[in-house]
Every structure is written in C-alpha cells, then in structure tokens.
Amino acid sequence: MEHEELFEKYLTNQLSDEEAMELKRLLDESDDASQEFIAYAQEWCLMANVSKQLRLGQVEIAAVGEVLPGAGHGAPLPAVASRRSRVLKFSIPLVAVAAIAVLAVGLPVLLESGLDADIKGVYEIAEGGGIRRGATVVTRQQAAELNLGGYCQVRIEPRTRVQIRGRETNEEVFLESGELSCNVDRRGGGFQVETEVATVSVTGTRFTLRVDRQPFGEGARLFVEVAEGTVTVNREGRFLTLGAGQSRVLVKYVEEPDPWPLPKPELAQAIKGDQFGVEDMEACNDLHVHGDTVYYVSDSFIRYFRTEPRTGWLVLAGEKSYLAKDTSFARAIAFLDGRMYCVAIRERRKRYVDSALVWYDIDPKSGEPVERGTVECPPSEQILVGPDQKTLYLHDRGVASVALYKVAADGRPRKVDEIAGVGLDAAWGQTGSGLRMSSDGRHCYTVRSYRSKPDGRIVWLERGVGGTLTFKNSVPLSSVVGEETAFRHASLWLHPGGNYAYISLVKAVGHGEVLMYALTRDPESGALSVLAEQDASGLDGVNDLVFEPDGKCGYAVHGDNRLAWFACNPDSGQLTFGDNVSDVREDARRLALDARNGRLYVGAFWGDADGKNLSVFRVFKTGRKASEDTE
Amino acid sequence: MDEAARKERRDRIVKQAFQYRDALLTHAFVMLRDWTKAEDVVQDAFLVVMEKWEDFQEDTSVYAWVRQIVHFKAKEMHRRQAREVPVEQDQLLATISKAVEDHLDTEMAEHQRVLRKALEHCMGKLDKKVLELFVGFYWRSQSCEALSAVHNRSPNAIRLILSRRRKQLRDCVDQRLGTAGTL
Numbered sequence: 001m002e003h004e005e006l007f008e009k010y011l012t013n014q015l016s017d018e019e020a021m022e023l024k025r026l027l028d029e030s031d032d033a034s035q036e037f038i039a040y041a042q043e044w045c046l047m048a049n050v051s052k053q054l055r056l057g058q059v060e061i062a063a064v065g066e067v068l069p070g071a072g073h074g075a076p077l078p079a080v081a082s083r084r085s086r087v088l089k090f091s092i093p094l095v096a097v098a099a100i101a102v103l104a105v106g107l108p109v110l111l112e113s114g115l116d117a118d119i120k121g122v123y124e125i126a127e128g129g130g131i132r133r134g135a136t137v138v139t140r141q142q143a144a145e146l147n148l149g150g151y152c153q154v155r156i157e158p159r160t161r162v163q164i165r166g167r168e169t170n171e172e173v174f175l176e177s178g179e180l181s182c183n184v185d186r187r188g189g190g191f192q193v194e195t196e197v198a199t200v201s202v203t204g205t206r207f208t209l210r211v212d213r214q215p216f217g218e219g220a221r222l223f224v225e226v227a228e229g230t231v232t233v234n235r236e237g238r239f240l241t242l243g244a245g246q247s248r249v250l251v252k253y254v255e256e257p258d259p260w261p262l263p264k265p266e267l268a269q270a271i272k273g274d275q276f277g278v279e280d281m282e283a284c285n286d287l288h289v290h291g292d293t294v295y296y297v298s299d300s301f302i303r304y305f306r307t308e309p310r311t312g313w314l315v316l317a318g319e320k321s322y323l324a325k326d327t328s329f330a331r332a333i334a335f336l337d338g339r340m341y342c343v344a345i346r347e348r349r350k351r352y353v354d355s356a357l358v359w360y361d362i363d364p365k366s367g368e369p370v371e372r373g374t375v376e377c378p379p380s381e382q383i384l385v386g387p388d389q390k391t392l393y394l395h396d397r398g399v400a401s402v403a404l405y406k407v408a409a410d411g412r413p414r415k416v417d418e419i420a421g422v423g424l425d426a427a428w429g430q431t432g433s434g435l436r437m438s439s440d441g442r443h444c445y446t447v448r449s450y451r452s453k454p455d456g457r458i459v460w461l462e463r464g465v466g467g468t469l470t471f472k473n474s475v476p477l478s479s480v481v482g483e484e485t486a487f488r489h490a491s492l493w494l495h496p497g498g499n500y501a502y503i504s505l506v507k508a509v510g511h512g513e514v515l516m517y518a519l520t521r522d523p524e525s526g527a528l529s530v531l532a533e534q535d536a537s538g539l540d541g542v543n544d545l546v547f548e549p550d551g552k553c554g555y556a557v558h559g560d561n562r563l564a565w566f567a568c569n570p571d572s573g574q575l576t577f578g579d580n581v582s583d584v585r586e587d588a589r590r591l592a593l594d595a596r597n598g599r600l601y602v603g604a605f606w607g608d609a610d611g612k613n614l615s616v617f618r619v620f621k622t623g624r625k626a627s628e629d630t631e
Numbered sequence: 632m633d634e635a636a637r638k639e640r641r642d643r644i645v646k647q648a649f650q651y652r653d654a655l656l657t658h659a660f661v662m663l664r665d666w667t668k669a670e671d672v673v674q675d676a677f678l679v680v681m682e683k684w685e686d687f688q689e690d691t692s693v694y695a696w697v698r699q700i701v702h703f704k705a706k707e708m709h710r711r712q713a714r715e716v717p718v719e720q721d722q723l724l725a726t727i728s729k730a731v732e733d734h735l736d737t738e739m740a741e742h743q744r745v746l747r748k749a750l751e752h753c754m755g756k757l758d759k760k761v762l763e764l765f766v767g768f769y770w771r772s773q774s775c776e777a778l779s780a781v782h783n784r785s786p787n788a789i790r791l792i793l794s795r796r797r798k799q800l801r802d803c804v805d806q807r808l809g810t811a812g813t814l
Contacts, residue, residue: 042746050747054755410776
C-alpha cells in the first residue's frame, strides 16, 4: 500500500489492525517515512484549518497572534471577549485575558434582544430574522455551534430544532427534537435545557441530550448522558441527579382513550413467494418495519415491501440478493439514523467461516437499501440499537458475546468493546432468547437454558458510559419456578414501560410443561424478582412477542402455528390472554408491529402451506391505529 | 523584576506560544485524530502557558515547552479513551507519538507558519463548492462516500476533485514560496 494511503487511513481512523501494524513497521524502520508522515500530517492540518477558516470567514487565533502586544494589560474584559466561543469554557486569569480579547476581534457576533450569542455552521431560524431570544434554530444535514452568554457552548447536531430562551447569566434553551451536546462554564452562570419530557439544569458540566418524538403511545423520549460534572433532571417536580458517566432515558406517554375491548387481529393478506415471481419467501430470520417499508430477512435475501396506496395491499418493492457465493445467511437487521445494518454469517459445510456487518443507506422514497460498506464482525444473530442512536450491539448466542459498535457520521460502524461469557450463551436457535434492552436504556437482559441440565439463568448487564455493557447479576431459573429442572425453551421479554419482564419456559422433561412468569424490574439496579405466575395458555413456547408502544396489549407467535393476542395492565403488570388466531399454519417465527398503521406482520419458518413446503408472510390488521388514538 | 517587565515577559511568551498553534494542533491531532479533542488539548495547553509562564526557562524554546504540555495532555486524553482502542492501534500510537516528538520540531513548526500564509492565499482562490469539499473532508472528517451523497457526485469523482485540487494547491504554494515545499 502507498505510504500516503496508509497515512490518510490513519488520520481518518480507517486503518484495519493489519494496516496499523504495517504503518507501525514503516515508521519504526524508516526515519524518512516518519518525516514524510509528519509533513503529510502538517499539510492535512493546514488544509483542515485554513479551509474551515475561509469557509466560516473567521480570523483564527493563530492567524492574528501577531497583534498581541497591542493589548492593554489587565484592562477590563471588553464585552466582545465574552462571546468568543471556545476559549471561555476555561477559567482564564484576568491578567492574561486581554490577549484573548484582541484575538477575538473579527469573529461574527450577533446582538439582538439583549442576547449575547454567536452561532456558526449551517442553520435556519424558523421564524426568520436573526438570532434572538424566542428564535428557533433548525439544523438540517449539518451541525451548528451556538455560544450563549459566553459560557454555554451548545453543539446543535444535525436534524435538530431548538429554541433560545432564558436571560443573561441564566441561559436556557428548549429542545424540541434532535440532539444537543453542551459544555458549560460554571463561572458564567446557570444553564438549563427544557424538553417536553423533563428539564435538565446544570451548573458546570459537559453533557448530551437527545429528544426523539415517537409516533404512537410515547409522546417523546429523552436521552441524557453526562460526560463531566452533574446535571439535575426535573420531571414534573421529581428531581433526579445524574453524575459523570451516567445516562438515563425518560419517556413521556401521551394520554390515550381506554383501549378496551381489545380488537382481535384479522388476517389481511398472506404472501407467498410465487405471487411476486419468487420461488419462496424463505424462512424468516428477521422482520422490521422502517418508515413505510417492511423488510423481510431470510437466508439469501432481504426483501422489502410497501403498501400499494390504491388497494392497501402489501407488494414486493424489491429485494437484495445477499451473498451469492459460498453458503451465506443474512441473520438480522437494525435501523439507525436512516441506515440499515445487516449481520450476515458465512458457513461452509455447516461450519462458520466468517461474518460481516453490512450497512446500507435507505432511499427515503422507495425504501430501497443501497449498500455502502462492510466490516468484519463477530458472528451474530441479533442487532440492537442503543438509546443514544449512535451505538449498535451485536449479540451472538453461539459464542456468548455482545460486541459494541459505534457508528460514525458517515455510517461506518467501529467495534469499540465486547463482553463475553457471563451467561450470554443461551441455546442457539431459540428465537425468543435474544438480548433485550430496557426502555430506559440502562440494562440488557437475556435468559439461557439447557435441555440437559438445570442450570438455566436470567442474566442482566448494565449499560455504562459510551454504551459499554458490564455484567451486573444473574438469577437461576430454579429460584423463579421453585424447582431444579431443565428447560428446552426459555424466552424473556420486557414491558415497554420498563417495570416488568415476562419469562416463558418449556420444561425439558415429560410432555414439556409450559410456564409463564411476570417479574418486576427495579429500574435502578436492574434486578428482576418474581411477581406472579401467569396463565400460560396462549402464551406458551413463544417464538416472538411484541407489545403495542403503550404497553396495554401485545401479540405473540408460537412454534405450534398460532398467533396469540393479550392484554396487559401497565399498573400491575398482569397479562390477560385474549385469544388465538388460527390463520397461521406455519411455524410462526418473527413479528413486526407497525403501530402507526395498525398492521402486524408475521414471518414464518418452514410450513406446509397449501400442500407445499413453503414459508408464508402474513399481514394482520390489529384494529388499533395511532392516528385514531393520538393527535 | 518590576510589574511592567513581568507583563512584558508574559506577553512575549504567550505570543510566541500562540504563533505555533498550527504545529501544536497538528501534534495533538496526529495523536488523537479528532479535531474537537485536539482543539481542547491545545486550548488547555495555552491556559497552562498563561498560568505557568513564569516556569518557562528563557534559554529554551517556547515551542518545545508548549509542545511538551500538548504531548502530555494528548496522552492523558488518549488514556481516557484507551478502553475503546484495539491493541494494534495502541501500539501504533506509541510509534506515532515518537515520530511527532522526533520530527515535528521548532524548524518544522516555523515552516508550517510559512506554509499557512501561502496556503491561505492559494486556498482563497478556490470556488465555494470546492472549499466545501475541503471543509467536509479535512475538517469534518467526512468520507468521500458521505461527501458524494451531499454533493451529488460519485465517491470516485469526489476523490478525483480533491486529488486534483490538492495538487493545484501544492503547485500554487510552491510558486509563492519559490520552493518545492511539502504543499
């Protein structure tokens, strides 16, 4: 590889481990190469700094450094100095400040409505005009940097709406949606961020906030992560203090009419491959709804479907034939920031060869995934998206690990951590035994079971700063059911409200007695404790289960060809079995809920549909529609 | 030393330190590969200079002094994020760290100041769209793939534009300096 290519990859964080060693060897062995590298880096940095300076029309510190001696020593700090964005996040002795004051001359400064602020980057003011109190700053594709009062540095991430409020020395913004990263100098004054969910106050710290508006049930979801110092979160008069390294998800639910009586799901459509000129739908490995598109993942294809507006029927919009050579399997997908991530496993003669994490841009109009890149990854059967919307968790039950990937602005995932063992090795192939993340984003849970020994356990992990997972604790299944026995199937599900978990167990002995338990969850410690044994009829041997976003009802599919629906009391955690829908004739395997449109999708494993050994993809109407219940 | 002399000395040291900001940023960026962190490190170092200017020994180089502060702070920041770095990358950083210490010396830092002046002139001639590309690629650390989506061009076209314009800039800077410099 050419030297410059290696240097560029290093500076852009794109070196593979092998390339890192190659660059190390090169620099260790050749002084000329070292010099070449430094010269290249100098050029790189000048390109970056000078282009930025020209783009923003700014005079940078280095460019005007020569004018320093003209500054009056110890003179009172001119007002303009307090508007310099980055320097004032530090404590600067007054005697030295005069120098900085002069350096700041020439920076864009806006003064309106008593607001001491400057803003850089690409943004719009929703109401028109300039920056002022009451103005709403909107970013699209790019971020903007807002400096308030000279002591609050607020990075407004792309696709964010934030309104400027507050007053001098007590700055405040209202985050409507999107993400802010804040850096506040405690000596400057107070600062708080209001959101629909809660108000976050600080006196000196660095933290990140993200508000996602939810389409149904949840009105808004707030994610707070503190990097330094502390913040106080005020939610309707209840205060919560978060310190460095802590994060929290808070959810606001919208008021809804009483959902009872629960409507029964009705079969709307059964899709067989031959309807769209494909041989077979293939067994469903994963199923997701993203926007107006449904993605059906099977071993060889990712097929995507869209609703035909005139008839309301779901039609095949396209397919991505994944990995033609070797024997390769697309296992799971997840969506993050308008992109799709897919884990694929390559096997030969039933032996694992390697696996890859592939990412795609999603065409917002057609839903088509357009492949953008691939990185190697541990073999995984499941992908979870972190609550910060910047991290992915790849869970592999085979080798009992969870790998943490951080996603860069260009969509490239980078592995930053991995946790292995500690009971993550639930039996391979049990679709219900995946990793579950609590709705507050603080804990992950899984359950493992063995057919041959009574060593099943529920394991939970804590999600720390940067999204890293650490083992927290585990409880044996024997303490849940009150006897030492082996289970051939164990599944665990979390209620979207965050206070309850449900575990479905099938005994390995005899006829396979089925048990179902509700457990309470302590949001602080993540600990689960048995609440009550549930009526397992209809909720036994569950392959997949989804709750409606409000947590008041849900659906489950079984290995014995049934789709069940049930009610849930969000206050007590009690589940009430509704009924079975017998229209599923295959081994129903995966569920995906489109709450906004009142659709439930069921992907099947092999079945004997119409006398053929085919997989069928079914669409149900749930009878519950977001547009009918919410604004 | 009377107060006026102290102030004069302090200003001289601080001014000299600021003059090397580009080289110091390069030092920090090469170690951290993140502009936000590199800027934080350099600003931290300037604050140390402003607070500890009396510790500077007159018969030594201001750049060398500040560079040590930057180096120390960059390593400190790297340690904080070390958990996220694979072993191979960590070993590489030790080599990189030595390379910047060995080669990004006062002479190179001075050279970088001269280059900046020339580059400001040459880059000022770029049209707005090309300047956006440079800002995206070098400053925002966006890949050619990401830029291709924004600018509605293929990633290869973006690479080609950057490569050609980079060469033009190098030629322009050479011409201004009358040398065959790095740029």
